[in-house]
Amino acid sequence: MIPRLAENLSPRAAIALAVVLIALLVAPLFANDYLLTVLILIFYFAYTGQAWNIMMGFAGQLSLGHAIYIGLGAYATAVLFSFFGISPWLGSFAAILLAVLCGAMIGFLAFRFRVAGVYFAILTIAFAEFARIGFDHLSYVGGSAGFFLPVANYTQSDLWTLRGKPIMFYYLSLGMTVAAVVLCHIMVRSRLGYFWQAIREDEEAARAVGINTFRYKLIAVVISAAMTSLAGVFFAFYYNNLFPEEVFSINRSIELILAPIFGGLGTLFGPILGAFMLTGLAETLTTTLAALGVDVPGAKQVFYGVCLLLVITVLPDGVWPWLYRRLGLAGRSE
Amino acid sequence: MSTLLSIDGISKRFRGLLAVDRLSFQVNQGDMFAVIGPNGAGKTTLFNMIAGVYSPDGGAIIFSGERINGLSPDQICRRGIGRTFQIVRPFPALSVEDNVIVAALLHRHLVADARAHAVEVLRQLDLYDKRAQRASGLTLPDRKRLELARALATDPKLLLLDEVMAGLRPTETDRMVAILKELNRNRGLTILLIEHVMRAVMALAGRVLVMHHGAAIAEGTPDEVVRDRAVIESYLGAETV
Numbered sequence: 338m339i340p341r342l343a344e345n346l347s348p349r350a351a352i353a354l355a356v357v358l359i360a361l362l363v364a365p366l367f368a369n370d371y372l373l374t375v376l377i378l379i380f381y382f383a384y385t386g387q388a389w390n391i392m393m394g395f396a397g398q399l400s401l402g403h404a405i406y407i408g409l410g411a412y413a414t415a416v417l418f419s420f421f422g423i424s425p426w427l428g429s430f431a432a433i434l435l436a437v438l439c440g441a442m443i444g445f446l447a448f449r450f451r452v453a454g455v456y457f458a459i460l461t462i463a464f465a466e467f468a469r470i471g472f473d474h475l476s477y478v479g480g481s482a483g484f485f486l487p488v489a490n491y492t493q494s495d496l497w498t499l500r501g502k503p504i505m506f507y508y509l510s511l512g513m514t515v516a517a518v519v520l521c522h523i524m525v526r527s528r529l530g531y532f533w534q535a536i537r538e539d540e541e542a543a544r545a546v547g548i549n550t551f552r553y554k555l556i557a558v559v560i561s562a563a564m565t566s567l568a569g570v571f572f573a574f575y576y577n578n579l580f581p582e583e584v585f586s587i588n589r590s591i592e593l594i595l596a597p598i599f600g601g602l603g604t605l606f607g608p609i610l611g612a613f614m615l616t617g618l619a620e621t622l623t624t625t626l627a628a629l630g631v632d633v634p635g636a637k638q639v640f641y642g643v644c645l646l647l648v649i650t651v652l653p654d655g656v657w658p659w660l661y662r663r664l665g666l667a668g669r670s671e
Numbered sequence: 672m673s674t675l676l677s678i679d680g681i682s683k684r685f686r687g688l689l690a691v692d693r694l695s696f697q698v699n700q701g702d703m704f705a706v707i708g709p710n711g712a713g714k715t716t717l718f719n720m721i722a723g724v725y726s727p728d729g730g731a732i733i734f735s736g737e738r739i740n741g742l743s744p745d746q747i748c749r750r751g752i753g754r755t756f757q758i759v760r761p762f763p764a765l766s767v768e769d770n771v772i773v774a775a776l777l778h779r780h781l782v783a784d785a786r787a788h789a790v791e792v793l794r795q796l797d798l799y800d801k802r803a804q805r806a807s808g809l810t811l812p813d814r815k816r817l818e819l820a821r822a823l824a825t826d827p828k829l830l831l832l833d834e835v836m837a838g839l840r841p842t843e844t845d846r847m848v849a850i851l852k853e854l855n856r857n858r859g860l861t862i863l864l865i866e867h868v869m870r871a872v873m874a875l876a877g878r879v880l881v882m883h884h885g886a887a888i889a890e891g892t893p894d895e896v897v898r899d900r901a902v903i904e905s906y907l908g909a910e911t912v
Binding site (some may be wrong): 373526527528531532534535538539541542544545546547549550670 | 724745765781822
């Protein structure tokens with residue numbers, strides 16, 4: 338059900354949350370490298386899902402072009418690091434700045450000229466496609482031949498330059514996800530969060546109670562873009578190679594919206610649960626198929642499709658709101 | 672008494688149709704002012720011009736001494752005009768309380784302050800017991816009162832009510848009349864209402880403006896207006912009197 342303003346967690350739920358968090362903190366002691374990479378992928382989707390959810394789940398603005406912010410963040414920090422030796426931590430400021438400018442431009446154009454709903458979604462796709470084609474021809478960063486970060490040997494991890502072993506990326510992605518949840522939790526309970534949800538529910542009624550909807554929609558885009566660009570930074574330093582056809586591809590934009598839709602739009606824990614379930618199940622499926630010696634191209638995509646179909650027909654509000662009710666996680670004030 | 676809202680010769684044309692034709696009237700501080708008239712008389716267009724949905728083609732709308740025509744709906748609300756919608760528009764997935772908190776946040780920055788104010792408004796409108804319900808689950812009379820609660824929570828100086836009685840049964844209408852009377856008499860809130868339900872208009876309004884074909888055909892107290900020949904012919908029909 339819906340997007341409540343915030344999930345009120347009972348003590349029982351708070352304990353469950355703490356247990357999960359502790360388990361994740363000590364997981365690298367027990368997990369092998371493969372499991373670690375799966376968990377990193379899960380956190381990547383949980384984080385980007387959280388960022389996208391600000392726009393769609395909270396403010397009701399459908400973006401299908403978030404790849405543009407991933408790509409801008411990735412390229413900005415990769416270039417600054419490779420060409421100028423600037424740490425990705427500092428480069429992140431440039432990444433955020435670029436994403437904010439880009440998001441503000443798209444948002445300004447769309448909201449100023451009242452482009453809404455599916456037309457807004459198409460506009461976001463168009464901008465991501467412009468970026469993809471643009472970067473394909475940008476020889477400074479290698480064009481369509483790609484851009485490669487210097488790969489260090491993995492004997493030790495350097496957090497400052499983000500060169501190192503999966504375990505560093507594991508904690509980094511876990512930290513980003515926790516930070517995103519905390520940030521969203523604060524925002525959604527604030528004045529900003531109330532205004533976003535009013536706009537999502539009925540923009541004209543929101544305007545009638547004095548909300549400057551243009552401004553608050555723009556704020557949602559800008560915050561979402563800034564957060565997503567940091568996922569791009571992570572992407573660049575984790576994978577070490579960037580191809581416009583891949584980073585800016587519509588697949589990037591689509592894959593990051595699956596977890597929040599599956600888990601529950603407009604909820605805090607929906608994107609996380611969605612990421613765990615979808616990525617976890619898909620990885621299990623592919624390893625099982627591989628172990629069985631069956632080679633089915635696109636099995637993962639078909640699997641995602643079936644999962645989404647199921648959720649949309651059976652639990653249209655996502656899995657988390659249903660689970661939340663079933664497990665009695667709601668606080669007393671519910 | 673000082674003038675709160677002054678409508679000064681405003682017009683609005685939709686292609687060939689002149690919906691409002693050089694209309695003028697004034698609403699004083701503390702008034703309970705009703706605008707009535709047959710369907711298509713231009714009442715809703717007038718309402719929408721005051722609320723900032725449409726910009727008038729000519730004339731001026733002066734509120735608290737400032738010209739407000741051409742401002743957007745949110746700017747007008749921030750200046751102190753709260754409105755309801757004829758077809759209620761709650762934020763459906765939010766709770767009743769959250770609906771009102773959103774409005775209360777207009778002039779308050781902390782959610783806790785807004786919640787306190789929202790609770791006060793909800794008590795006043797008999798919605799306190801339903802505060803945790805989702806707005807989409809409310810009955811029509813409750814939704815109408817929620818609509819009013821939301822407008823009130825923005826701390827308006829002038830309340831614009833667009834057929835707030837429409838669809839209500841007589842007992843519910845009486846309840847709404849009592850609420851509006853209380854707001855007007857005890858809190859001094861100025862109210863401009865567009866209304867079809869004559870029972871409510873007679874019980875509530877201090878002054879009535881009758882519109883027909885975009886222009887005012889009569890203005891006065893309810894008793895004066897219902898005896899007006901032009902009004903009877905164009906709107907009320909002989910049997911009403």
